[in-house]
Amino acid sequence: MQIAVGARSDTGLVRQNNEDQYAVDLSLNLYVLCDGMGGQAAGEVASKLGVDTILEHCRQAAQDPALEVFGGAKSEFSEMTNRLASGIRLSNKAIHEAADKSPTTSGMGSTVVAARLNGNILSVAHVGDSRIYLFREGELRQLTQDHSLVMEQVRRGLISPEEAEQSELANVIMRALGAEPTVEVDLDEHWLNEGDQILLCSDGLTRMVPDAQIAPVLTEPYTAQQACERLVELANEHGGEDNVTVILVRLEADPPPAWWKKALHTVLGGDHQWQN
Amino acid sequence: MAKLILKFEAAVLKEIPLKKTSLSIGRSPGNDVVIDNLAVSGHHARLSIDEDHYVLEDMNSLNGTFLNNQRIRRSTLKDGDEIVIGKHSLVYREEGGIMPRDMVEATQPAQQRSMDSTMVLDTKQRREFLAKATSVSTGSTGELTGEATGVPGAGAKDRLGCLIVLDGKTDQREYILTSKLTVIGKSDMASVKLKGWFAPRVAAVINRREGGYTIAPSDKAGAAKVNSEVLSASRELKEGDMIQIGRVKMQFNFRE
Numbered sequence: 001m002q003i004a005v006g007a008r009s010d011t012g013l014v015r016q017n018n019e020d021q022y023a024v025d026l027s028l029n030l031y032v033l034c035d036g037m038g039g040q041a042a043g044e045v046a047s048k049l050g051v052d053t054i055l056e057h058c059r060q061a062a063q064d065p066a067l068e069v070f071g072g073a074k075s076e077f078s079e080m081t082n083r084l085a086s087g088i089r090l091s092n093k094a095i096h097e098a099a100d101k102s103p104t105t106s107g108m109g110s111t112v113v114a115a116r117l118n119g120n121i122l123s124v125a126h127v128g129d130s131r132i133y134l135f136r137e138g139e140l141r142q143l144t145q146d147h148s149l150v151m152e153q154v155r156r157g158l159i160s161p162e163e164a165e166q167s168e169l170a171n172v173i174m175r176a177l178g179a180e181p182t183v184e185v186d187l188d189e190h191w192l193n194e195g196d197q198i199l200l201c202s203d204g205l206t207r208m209v210p211d212a213q214i215a216p217v218l219t220e221p222y223t224a225q226q227a228c229e230r231l232v233e234l235a236n237e238h239g240g241e242d243n244v245t246v247i248l249v250r251l252e253a254d255p256p257p258a259w260w261k262k263a264l265h266t267v268l269g270g271d272h273q274w275q276n
Numbered sequence: 277m278a279k280l281i282l283k284f285e286a287a288v289l290k291e292i293p294l295k296k297t298s299l300s301i302g303r304s305p306g307n308d309v310v311i312d313n314l315a316v317s318g319h320h321a322r323l324s325i326d327e328d329h330y331v332l333e334d335m336n337s338l339n340g341t342f343l344n345n346q347r348i349r350r351s352t353l354k355d356g357d358e359i360v361i362g363k364h365s366l367v368y369r370e371e372g373g374i375m376p377r378d379m380v381e382a383t384q385p386a387q388q389r390s391m392d393s394t395m396v397l398d399t400k401q402r403r404e405f406l407a408k409a410t411s412v413s414t415g416s417t418g419e420l421t422g423e424a425t426g427v428p429g430a431g432a433k434d435r436l437g438c439l440i441v442l443d444g445k446t447d448q449r450e451y452i453l454t455s456k457l458t459v460i461g462k463s464d465m466a467s468v469k470l471k472g473w474f475a476p477r478v479a480a481v482i483n484r485r486e487g488g489y490t491i492a493p494s495d496k497a498g499a500a501k502v503n504s505e506v507l508s509a510s511r512e513l514k515e516g517d518m519i520q521i522g523r524v525k526m527q528f529n530f531r532e
Contacts, residue, residue, distance in 0.1 A: 035394075037395070039300070039319070039335075040319060040335070075454060075455075076454055076455050076456050076484065077456055078455070103335075103336070103350070104335070104336060109396050119463070119464075120465070121457060121465060149397065171394045171395060172394075173394055173396050173397070174396070174397055175396070176394075187456075188456065189455075189456045190457070191481040191483070191492065203394075
């Protein structure tokens with residue numbers, strides 16, 4: 001199995017600056033996306049600090065596996081998932097402290113979605129209303145639940161998902177990096193198969209382009225990078241009211257082995273069909 | 277509702293009702309209150325609600341923000357205060373008190389919110405808002421932490437499952453399924469380790485979800501059977517289900 005990654009970030013058509021920030025680390029199979037908020041340039045500061053802190057923490061941990069897990073490890077999750085959570089809690093602290101230092105950055109914050117692949121196991125962590133989707137067998141499934149007021153109302157059955165999309169309160173989120181001294185990070189793990197695609201995106205995509213129009217892009221014979229560019233284009237075609245950032249991770253089949261490898265495989269055996 | 281009265285010398289230019297929790301003042305067109313005068317910085321000052329009053333803040337403007345003839349960085353506003361920015365003045369009037377923050381948000385006109393910058397509720401606001409939002413329709417004031425994904429560990433319905441090995445070679449006789457994801461196979465990632473030459477790398481994966489468990493086949497479907505049926509798609513595990521992989525037989529149970 002091999003991994004193909006594409007990524008694209010765009011200011012959109014309305015905003016002056018891009019407060020989204022992302023990072024892809026191919027050696028760690030780590031993907032992070034932050035959507036900053038706050039007046040002036042503070043949103044950019046927050047999202048950059050968020051991405052950088054998470055990346056640095058995971059890189060350090062790769063060198064030194066004994067590195068402390070900030071905020072404590074949860075036993076039901078793997079080391080890798082706990083590491084992701086640790087990095088996010090650190091980034092929350094960093095943003096919160098930086099916000100307090102200067103009046104221009106006071107009140108700044110950021111969302112985060114982060115994913116990491118360890119073989120077939122995908123670790124997922126998030127805070128805020130950026131999203132991670134799994135595209136499997138033609139179906140787009142949201143792996144994260146927005147920490148937004150309207151989605152909370154939907155979960156409580158107070159309003160319908162359609163009403164949520166129209167709601168005036170769509171921009172109110174319940175959790176963000178930097179908002180408070182500590183943050184609760186939602187974690188999850190999924191087993192991925194060959195052919196699966198993982199999409200990380202900021203709300204600039206999902207509030208402009210309905211899921212039903214995202215899915216077809218992922219089935220087109222685009223490369224991962226072309227698919228990302230097409231998604232950004234779609235967001236802008238729909239108005240481009242916000243910054244839009246997407247990262248697409250594809251689990252692709254290995255290229256077919258050379259004939260002599262096949263022959264060798266047949267002779268020496270290997271991954272045989274397991275007899276029941 | 278509180279308001280600002282924008283004046284130039286003695287002339288009243290307009291009245292601005294304070295409908296938002298935060299309001300920017302400056303020369304750039306993106307501001308809530310635009311004052312088109314060269315003495316005014318692009319983003320000059322900001323008004324925001326703190327608890328139950330508005331706070332005026334200078335945004336590092338070049339020519340400063342003055343409150344009752346004193347240059348300020350940040351100051352609380354009270355009824356009748358006069359803010360001077362360049363040659364313009366803004367009189368702050370608090371009539372009938374300012375609106376609580378959540379009400380302000382809820383009554384914001386639609387065109388203002390559409391893609392307005394995102395805002396976060398802090399814990400206290402979150403509790404208050406949700407209590408209000410939920411009490412109306414459901415009368416519940418219970419858990420209001422915004423917890424959503426059902427992290428296992430708490431609640432009566434989060435029963436722990438376990439696998440008991442009845443036959444075949446594995447590294448343990450019993451596995452308690454505390455993890456979110458349990459991999460069965462020969463792979464390094466597997467926590468239920470199968471032994472033997474021809475054991476599949478990954479035969480199946482068990483997911484722990486909201487108090488229950490589901491089992492799904494790996495890439496190479498057909499390696500696992502549940503109750504003698506070949507596992508071809510994800511299915512829920514029920515008390516007593518028999519999982520068979522090659523010669524390994526395991527029974528799924530919930531722990532008492």
